Amino acid sequence: xxxxxxxxSMDSYEGQEVNITCSHNNIATNDYITWYQQFxxxxxxxxxxxxxxxxxxxxxxxxxxxxxxxxxxxxxxVSLSDTAVYYCLVGASMFSGGYNKxxxxxxxxxxxxx
Amino acid sequence: xxxxxxxPRYKVAKRGQDVALRCxxxxxxxxxxxxxxxxxxGPEFLTYFQxxxxxxxxxxxxxxxxxxxxEGSVSTLKIQRTQQEDSAVxxxxxxxxxxxxxxxxxxxxxxxVV
Numbered sequence: 001x002x003x004x005x006x007x008x009s010m011d012s013y014e015g016q017e018v019n020i021t022c023s024h025n026n027i028a029t030n031d032y033i034t035w036y037q038q039f040x041x042x043x044x045x046x047x048x049x050x051x052x053x054x055x056x057x058x059x060x061x062x063x064x065x066x067x068x069x070x071x072x073x074x075x076x077x078v079s080l081s082d083t084a085v086y087y088c089l090v091g092a093s094m095f096s097g098g099y100n101k102x103x104x105x106x107x108x109x110x111x112x113x114x
Numbered sequence: 115x116x117x118x119x120x121x122p123r124y125k126v127a128k129r130g131q132d133v134a135l136r137c138x139x140x141x142x143x144x145x146x147x148x149x150x151x152x153x154x155x156g157p158e159f160l161t162y163f164q165x166x167x168x169x170x171x172x173x174x175x176x177x178x179x180x181x182x183x184x185e186g187s188v189s190t191l192k193i194q195r196t197q198q199e200d201s202a203v204x205x206x207x208x209x210x211x212x213x214x215x216x217x218x219x220x221x222x223x224x225x226x227v228v
Contacts, residue, residue, distance in 0.1 A: 041221060041222075041224075042219075042221050042222075043118070043205050043206075043207065043219025043220050043221055043222055044157065044205075044219050045219070046216050046217065085156075087156055094216040094217065095214060095215075095216055096212075097211060097212045099145075099162065099164075099169065099170070101147075101159050101162060101170065102147070102149075102157075102159065102207075102217070103159070104149075104156030104157045104158070105156050106154075106155055106156050107156050
């Protein structure tokens with residue numbers, strides 16, 4: 001399973017755009033890149049998944065360069081409620097059948113300040 | 115139910131005591147996972163069920179840990195002779211067989227061994 005590396009922590013201010021980059025040099029051809037968000041005292045929650053180029057949903061955007069060795073989660077105009085831990089995962093699609101054991105790293109602790 | 119329910123939310127156990135943690139997955143969800151999350155770390159895989167069959171228990175840290183899902187719905191994670199290093203949040207996640215909507219995590223049970 002491909003290993004991921006992401007910053008331990010980041011700080012931002014309300015209204016700013018936050019970009020969290022994840023490195024996954026050994027990503028396999030069939031691997032997807034998935035980001036989860038975890039608030040204190042809650043379980044992780046799916047944010048976004050992508051395979052290549054750019055994916056956007058109502059919460060975030062995910063940018064994946066052509067070599068797929070890294071990816072960047074972009075959160076537009078963050079608010080205090082975006083303070084959470086963000087995990088980058090690499091592996092099978094979250095939405096395909098079959099066994100998929102999620103492998104989490106330590107994640108990035110994002111603190112949004114007023 | 116609407117989400118994955120875990121009980122109790124908090125559990126304090128004296129060292130050496132046995133504990134049982136319960137997970138009620140979303141109705142109809144075939145797959146069920148248990149994860150252990152130490153303070154400041156990402157969740158770590160413990161075990162996986164497909165219906166009542168425990169297909170992967172490679173993450174269980176010792177033979178003091180035991181999980182079951184006898185009727186393919188509710189699951190129980192049992193820890194015998196608890197040790198201080200067992201203190202963590204225990205998360206349960208479930209999904210449909212085809213994972214059309216991905217994984218849903220519960221809020222976890224915070225176990226503190228004193």
